[in-house]
Amino acid sequence: MRKPTVFVLRHLLFFSFTFFATIVRSQQIPRQEANYRSFVINATRFPSEEYFDYIIVGGGTAGCPLAATLSRAFRVLVLERGGVPYGDRNVMFQEGFLTVLADADAYDSPAQAFTSEDGVPNSRGRVLGGSSAVNAGFYSRAEEGFFANSGINWDRKMVNDSFEWVERKIVFRPELKTWQMGVRDGLQEAGVDPYNGFTLDHTTGTKIGGTIFDSFGRRHSAADLLFYSRLSNLKIVVYASVEKILMASNSYPGSHKSATGVVFRDRRGRCHNAMVRGNGEVLLSAGAIGTPQLLMLSGIGPRNYLSSWRIPVAHDLPYVGKFFYDNPRNSISIVPPMPLEQSLIQVVGITPSGAYIEAASNVIPFAAPARTVFIRTPSSPLYLTVATLMSKINGPLSIGSFSLASTDVRVNPIVRFNYFHNPVDLEKCVNGTRTIGDVLRSSSMDEFKFRDGLGNREFRFIGPPLPADQSNFEVMADFCRRTVSTIWHYHGGCLVGKVVDGDFRVFGINSLRIVDGSTFVVSPGTNPQATVMMLGRYVGLKIIRERMKGK
Known part of the structure; x- marks a missing residue:
């Protein structure tokens, strides 16, 4: 078992590096920011x-x-x-x-x-x-x-x-870090093949896509x-x-x-x-x-x-205003036993069944009890690391509606997306969430599980986990409907x-x-x-x- 002092030092090093990197980034004033005026x-x-x-x-x-x-x-x-x-x-x-x-x-x-x-x-x-x-x-x-x-x-x-x-x-x-590498390997274990490496093209299998964030985490x-x-x-x-x-x-x-x-x-x-x-x-x-x-x-x-x-x-x-669509997202989130780097979408698994698997990890300031795994850094709040696996579908086929809420352009219109109204969309969601389950069961995900006193490993979920019986279509379809969100x-x-x-x-x-x-x-x-x-x-x-x- 890892000594507590080593565990604490690892956390301190991680957050010290994050703090230092933020300071470095804040000093960089690129041409865009200097000249937009x-x-x-x-x-x-x-x-x-x-x-x-x-x-x-x-x-x-x-x-x-x-x-x-x-x-x-x-x-x-x-x-x-x-x-x-x-x-x-x-x-x-x-x-x-x-x-x-x-x-x-x-x-x-x-x-x-x-x-x-x-x-x-x-x-x-x-x-x-x-x-x-x-x-x-x-x-x-x-x-x-x-x-x-x-x-x-x-x-x-x-x-x-x-x-x-x-x-x-x-x-x-x-540059892939811990969570994205784990998801990349888990997708391949789950059979989302072939592995295409880094590519900007849309290709079936597992790939690393491009990003508009540079190596300093700055958006372009x-x-x-x-x-x-x-x-x-x-x-x-x-x-x-x-x-x-x-x-x-x-x-x-x-x-x-x-x-x-x-x-x-x-x-x-x-x-x-x-x-x-x-x-x-x-x-x-x-x-x-x-x-x-x-x-x-x-x-x-x-x-x-x-x-x-x-x-x-x-x-x-x-x-x-007719033929209006939004792509549904369904996801699971876990708290890992160690801190993770901030990462937004980098790795994607494109399946032949019409579902795409993506991942993100976020470091969130969090007010937590003292007995949690999160530590307090100097002059900083507690941090919660959340790792997410999400599924979206190609399409969708479900047609939404659009209507005015006001004649004031500043007021959002009224929209309804009718998620999963078309049964093909629902079937693709079930396929995607089942693939998430396959990834979670891969050995690549073991390091993101907590170990109990008996040596067993388990995930700590935030929000609803996947249903235990993932072979049952109606159970999985109900999960899709209950947990639907947007991917914008x-x-x-x-x-x-x-x-x-x-x-x-x-x-x-x-x-x-x-x-x-x-x-x-x-x-x-x-x-x-x-x-x-x-x-x-x-x-x-x-x-x-x-x-x-x-x-």
């Missing part, structure tokens, strides 16, 4: 009206690469409802991931909380960089099925070039892609809540209306107009919730529904083929496109941020090509 202004400083070639609503995961690309050739305005991530240590370092989500109810939080009608808490990005500034950082390219079933005639060379453009700037290879969100921009052509306005898309009718009969600009409000309540000039366009990149909401508030959506809200109908588009991968609401065409132009409205995950007919399969960033770059290149050809 050169192209970002507060909405209160925006003139009453100004003209641009392109107005991008939403400086998020798609909006930032879109703006960076278009600014190389055109004058671009980005309107972001939140602030900037730089300077917020909880946003900028992986240790703050849970803190940001826990504080999402705060008025000025970079993540905005909402709870679906399913009763599942969720959140959406409200900061420059969007959800890429508040997520778990995992980066992996879309599966092949996404491109085949998306309704888009993709230029695959341009897709690949766009991925690489993103990856050169903000994607890193993670989509906002960092703005440093590809031609800054003289770019203006980014933060704390700007866009309330309405402005439209004008063309003079000749039967012609479509055209988007001419937007109205937005600053934090002092003053309204501003931003207008497009010449052949310019309004580009919506407000996300799967913000984009259909803004369309409806602008009078673009189902006629009868908008009329019930007394919103003047500018264009009847019945599928706005919602999409849809403005689908290709129903709201936008294959070039992401809104049907029936000129000079208006949607460039974000609301257009996705199917999920990218893996965590979507890589695909959404690629989309921003890809559409920007397409627009430049169109303009050069005179379209």
Whole structure:
């Protein structure tokens, strides 16, 4: 048995290293943080009206690469409802991931909380960089099925070039530590084969994916892609809540209306107009919730529904807000017998049965009784280490619903995701949770169990453990329903083929496109941020090509 003094010293060394690493990181002021003020202004400083070639609503995961690309050739305005991530240590370092989500109810939080009608808490990005500034950082390219079933005639060379453009700037290879290595080995023992090592491609088996956290644990969100921009052509306005898309009718009969600009409000309540000039366009990149909401508030959506809200109908588009999806997550969490390093998603097991297994470990300040295994470091609270295994499914097929809660754009819409309404989703969840059970029974997990006085080993669970009888489908299905949560991968609401065409132009409205995950007919399969960033770059290149050809 390990001597108590050695056990305590191990804890002290771990927390001393963590404290020292945090101090080192805090001294590093990179170019991004030092220079963002050169192209970002507060909405209160925006003139009453100004003209641009392109107005991008939403400086998020798609909006930032879109703006960076278009600014190389055109004058671009980005309107972001939140602030900037730089300077917020909880946003900028992986240790703050849970803190940001826990504080999402705060008025000025970079993540905005909402709870679906399913009763599942969720959140959406409200900061420059969007959800890429508040997520778990995992980066992996879309599966092949996404491109085949998306309704888009993709230029695959341009897709690949766009991925690489993103990856050169903000994607890193993670260094696996204790928990991630244990999960990697456990997945292989559980038969999630082959082992593919480090790859950014979506491949069946066990793999290490990319991350937007560097070796210091510092986040590199989509906002960092703005440093590809031609800054003289770019203006980014933060704390700007866009309330309405402005439209004008063309003079000749039967012609479509055209988007001419937007109205937005600053934090002092003053309204501003931003207008497009010449052949310019309004580009919506407000996300799967913000984009259909803004369309409806602008009078673009189902006629009868908008009329019930007394919103003047500018264009009847019945599928706005329809075909809305969220990917369910089911997980188990344990307290290990030793401290673990902070790690977010790095290793993933992609199974042929349609389930993906991911893992994270979090070091959490915790007020615990003195007799626990956690120790007190100098001038620090107690720490609780929590290790998590989670399952998500490819798809999903269950269709949710979307409706307005208010005509105030700052109020979250009402959403219901109908988790597991489609039985195929439920079957995939059962397969995934059974795979978690296989991983937990692997010898690679033994070191994460506590030993009792008789020499037996057992896990210390936080929350419900997996059912003992994992062969019983109904028992496992009940576990899926009882423990469902979100993995923040919602999409849809403005689908290709129903709201936008294959070039992401809104049907029936000129000079208006949607460039974000609301257009996705199917999920990218893996965590979507890589695909959404690629989309921003890809559409920007397409627009430049169109303009050069005179379209």
